[in-house]
Amino acid sequence: MIHLCEVGPRDGLQNEKKHVSMEKKVDLIKRLIDAGVRKVEAVSFVNPKVVPQMADAEDVLAELGSVDAEIAGLVLSRSGLDRALKTKVDRLHVAAATSDTFNLKNARRTVEEGVRELSGVIQESVGAGRPVTAVLATSFGCPYQGKVEPDAVFKAADSFVEAGASEIVLADTTGMANPVQVREMVGAFRERFGEELPLGLHFHNTRGLGLANVLAGYEAGVTRFDASIGGLGGCPFAPKAVGNVCSEDMIHMFQEMGAATGVELEKMVETAQQLEGWMEKTLEGMVMKAGPASQTVEA
Ligand code: ZN
Numbered sequence: 635m636i637h638l639c640e641v642g643p644r645d646g647l648q649n650e651k652k653h654v655s656m657e658k659k660v661d662l663i664k665r666l667i668d669a670g671v672r673k674v675e676a677v678s679f680v681n682p683k684v685v686p687q688m689a690d691a692e693d694v695l696a697e698l699g700s701v702d703a704e705i706a707g708l709v710l711s712r713s714g715l716d717r718a719l720k721t722k723v724d725r726l727h728v729a730a731a732t733s734d735t736f737n738l739k740n741a742r743r744t745v746e747e748g749v750r751e752l753s754g755v756i757q758e759s760v761g762a763g764r765p766v767t768a769v770l771a772t773s774f775g776c777p778y779q780g781k782v783e784p785d786a787v788f789k790a791a792d793s794f795v796e797a798g799a800s801e802i803v804l805a806d807t808t809g810m811a812n813p814v815q816v817r818e819m820v821g822a823f824r825e826r827f828g829e830e831l832p833l834g835l836h837f838h839n840t841r842g843l844g845l846a847n848v849l850a851g852y853e854a855g856v857t858r859f860d861a862s863i864g865g866l867g868g869c870p871f872a873p874k875a876v877g878n879v880c881s882e883d884m885i886h887m888f889q890e891m892g893a894a895t896g897v898e899l900e901k902m903v904e905t906a907q908q909l910e911g912w913m914e915k916t917l918e919g920m921v922m923k924a925g926p927a928s929q930t931v932e933a
Pocket residue numbers: 645805807836838868869878
């Protein structure tokens with residue numbers, strides 16, 4: 635079974651110029667859950683001055699209420715944790731870049747300093763009964779320094795697991811990964827952390843390799859993938875980053891391959907089409923334009 639973590643409401647919307655109201659965000663999340671999505675990264679507790687699109691995190695969660703899915707919120711600092719713990723968010727996604735250059739540029743601290751602060755955040759969150767997924771950004775390369783050593787990624791993962799993170803996500807923030815590298819990283823991760831620790835993968839389609847990387851991860855044994863409805867998104871902190879792997883295109887790929895996802899493709903496509911209306915621009919998704927391969931057209 636493939637597990638989709640839908641990141642459109644967060645990773646997607648936060649990088650879109652068009653403002654989406656709190657009511658529409660809640661509607662979007664509910665539609666995704668209705669389609670069968672069981673995990674949504676719905677909000678981000680970041681500085682509203684830096685990411686104004688996410689300023690209504692608390693309101694979105696309050697309006698959403700309790701739903702039949704795990705709702706996650708992104709936290710990048712201590713102050714984000716304080717905000718998150720005052721809400722009913724189910725899980726925290728704590729993200730750290732694994733490249734010093736990227737970290738110094740965006741957070742004015744080294745990876746080690748970041749990992750130290752966020753390990754404290756993880757400990758406190760887990761202590762307060764909120765499980766944590768540690769997201770390791772720039773795991774497959776950094777737009778400023780190029781190669782990121784797998785050992786630097788795994789060292790950060792070590793600290794986060796020790797602090798209590800119950801899941802690790804290797805994120806390709808700026809779309810630098812290739813399928814061979816994905817296979818090698820997953821293999822190296824398993825060698826170091828064993829088979830039990832849940833591992834997710836997060837790809838951006840910056841260079842058109844998103845689904846190829848998902849497939850490589852799947853063939854290496856990974857079943858948890860982040861993706862974004864309509865292929866929305868990017869990263870406000872990374873240059874030239876484009877959207878995530880498109881959720882409904884990924885669902886379609888797995889469905890055609892005979893791998894169960896628990897998500898209804900038709901509902902996802904309808905949701906993407908509605909979102910396209912809201913965003914007033916053509917979204918990246920392909921199945922929403924072409925229809926599923928199984929749907930024949932008139933000759
Ligand atoms: Zn991302």
